[in-house]
Amino acid sequence: MADQSISFGPFQLFPARAVLLRGGAPVRLSSRALAILTALAERGGDIVSSAELMARVWPGAVVDDTTLRVHLVALRKALRDGGDGGAGADGVCIANVSGRGYRLLMPVSRLPADAAGAAGAPPSLPRLPRPITRLIGREPAVGAVVRELSRRRLVTLVGGGGVGKTSVALAAAQQLAGRFPDGAGFVDLSAVAPAAPLAAALADALGLDQPAGTALFDYLDRKDMLILLDNCEHVVAQAAALAEALLRRCGGVRLLATSREPLGAEGEWLYRLAPLDVPPAGAAPPTARAVQAYPAAQLFLERAHAAFGYTLADADAAVLASVCRQLDGLPLALELAAARLDLFDLRGLAAQLGDSLALLTRGRRTAQARHRTLRATLDWSHDLLADEEKVLLRRLGVFDAAFSAEAAVAVAGAAPLNEAAVLAGLQNLAAKSLLQLSGAGGGLAYRLLDVTRAYANERLAASGDAGDSRRRYLAYG
Numbered sequence: 001m002a003d004q005s006i007s008f009g010p011f012q013l014f015p016a017r018a019v020l021l022r023g024g025a026p027v028r029l030s031s032r033a034l035a036i037l038t039a040l041a042e043r044g045g046d047i048v049s050s051a052e053l054m055a056r057v058w059p060g061a062v063v064d065d066t067t068l069r070v071h072l073v074a075l076r077k078a079l080r081d082g083g084d085g086g087a088g089a090d091g092v093c094i095a096n097v098s099g100r101g102y103r104l105l106m107p108v109s110r111l112p113a114d115a116a117g118a119a120g121a122p123p124s125l126p127r128l129p130r131p132i133t134r135l136i137g138r139e140p141a142v143g144a145v146v147r148e149l150s151r152r153r154l155v156t157l158v159g160g161g162g163v164g165k166t167s168v169a170l171a172a173a174q175q176l177a178g179r180f181p182d183g184a185g186f187v188d189l190s191a192v193a194p195a196a197p198l199a200a201a202l203a204d205a206l207g208l209d210q211p212a213g214t215a216l217f218d219y220l221d222r223k224d225m226l227i228l229l230d231n232c233e234h235v236v237a238q239a240a241a242l243a244e245a246l247l248r249r250c251g252g253v254r255l256l257a258t259s260r261e262p263l264g265a266e267g268e269w270l271y272r273l274a275p276l277d278v279p280p281a282g283a284a285p286p287t288a289r290a291v292q293a294y295p296a297a298q299l300f301l302e303r304a305h306a307a308f309g310y311t312l313a314d315a316d317a318a319v320l321a322s323v324c325r326q327l328d329g330l331p332l333a334l335e336l337a338a339a340r341l342d343l344f345d346l347r348g349l350a351a352q353l354g355d356s357l358a359l360l361t362r363g364r365r366t367a368q369a370r371h372r373t374l375r376a377t378l379d380w381s382h383d384l385l386a387d388e389e390k391v392l393l394r395r396l397g398v399f400d401a402a403f404s405a406e407a408a409v410a411v412a413g414a415a416p417l418n419e420a421a422v423l424a425g426l427q428n429l430a431a432k433s434l435l436q437l438s439g440a441g442g443g444l445a446y447r448l449l450d451v452t453r454a455y456a457n458e459r460l461a462a463s464g465d466a467g468d469s470r471r472r473y474l475a476y477g
Contacts, residue, residue, distance in 0.1 A: 049101035137295020159273035160433035161377035162332025182225035190231035224252035275329035279321035303338035336360035397456030
């Protein structure tokens with residue numbers, strides 16, 4: 001039966017779930033070692049030949065006895081470290097019967113599905129949300145996150161709204177989930193109120209009946225799993241505290257977080273996710289094939305073809321390249337723009353992008369509210385800013401290109417902001433993914449993405465501060 005368990009000594013094996021427990025805690029085993037153990041346990045104390053084991057564990061492959069013995073050494077060590085539990089007098093749990101094969105020395109008992117549950121079977125492993133659409137242009141980012149999580153316990157994927165943090169994080173978590181005996185859990189914090197306890201949200205997301213707090217940490221301390229904390233930016237301080245508590249108290253837990261700013265937790269490693277690469281501006285008109293080499297164009301065309309059967313002609317290649325640049329390779333903006341081909345052809349769409357906040361309003365009905373329009377995404381980020389940061393952001397909207405800290409102080413440093421507030425605000429806005437940062441040392445430069453600049457100018461116009469900001473900008477220039 002699917003949930004049948006096999007018990008021997010202090011161990012409980014769930015073949016269908018590929019899980020081995022010792023005293024309720026998972027035992028680390030390679031997939032090959034676990035397959036060997038399952039074959040031996042299913043046969044009770046009977047001898048299983050080397051040929052049968054190799055055919056089961058390496059079906060269709062040619063392996064020799066040496067390979068089998070290597071995995072048996074690791075398997076014996078894992079079982080012996082758990083206590084003899086009915087093993088032989090020398091602590092050996094698996095016997096080599098010369099010339100015949102191998103057999104498990106511990107007495108075996110089987111429990112059907114209903115009895116297995118009563119005997120302490122683990123709950124179903126948490127499931128990650130499955131992607132519906134193909135992830136485009138993010139292989140390097142996914143690979144980097146996977147590599148870092150293989151050697152670090154807390155990785156935070158940071159980027160602006162609509163850049164695709166959740167998609168990249170889920171792809172990385174899917175690749176890693178099989179390495180953890182207790183799987184990977186997904187916790188969406190976007191709907192959690194700022195004052196709500198995050199430990200309760202974690203317990204609920206993992207399907208745990210026990211209350212949050214000490215009982216939750218005691219439970220997770222027995223687990224070897226990956227936890228994805230998604231959308232942390234509005235509860236960033238609480239998320240940092242939860243992350244540190246998990247890292248200190250639950251030695252087998254690793255954390256992947258997504259946020260528009262770093263958590264600021266001890267042991268955090270950051271991966272800042274940039275927009276998709278766009279076709280560069282150039283003198284020669286590009287071909288459709290050349291434009292489609294860039295991930296931003298690939299994403300736009302895939303969505304446009306899925307919705308309207310659109311295909312790109314060479315005559316429109318330069319137009320699409322311009323659209324990708326105008327939208328700065330931002331995945332959400334590209335998807336929303338592709339959805340507007342119901343109203344405009346590509347050239348008409350490009351002409352309308354000057355008012356991108358009004359145009360890009362047709363998101364998926366099932367998307368979270370802040371991702372249904374470009375303005376809603378920016379509203380979410382704006383509402384999380386401190387008052388002085390809001391003033392600075394809107395005043396920076398007058399810059400139509402990259403600018404220095406000196407320029408920002410000259411243009412934005414009027415009451416209620418002074419020089420110190422502007423310099424601190426630049427750092428904060430960059431950390432919160434609302435400013436792009438380039439250069440190093442004295443050559444640092446800041447830039448607003450075009451869609452963010454349009455949003456900042458809207459806010460500036462509504463504030464009544466536009467005239468003074470533009471006069472200071474012209475005076476500085």
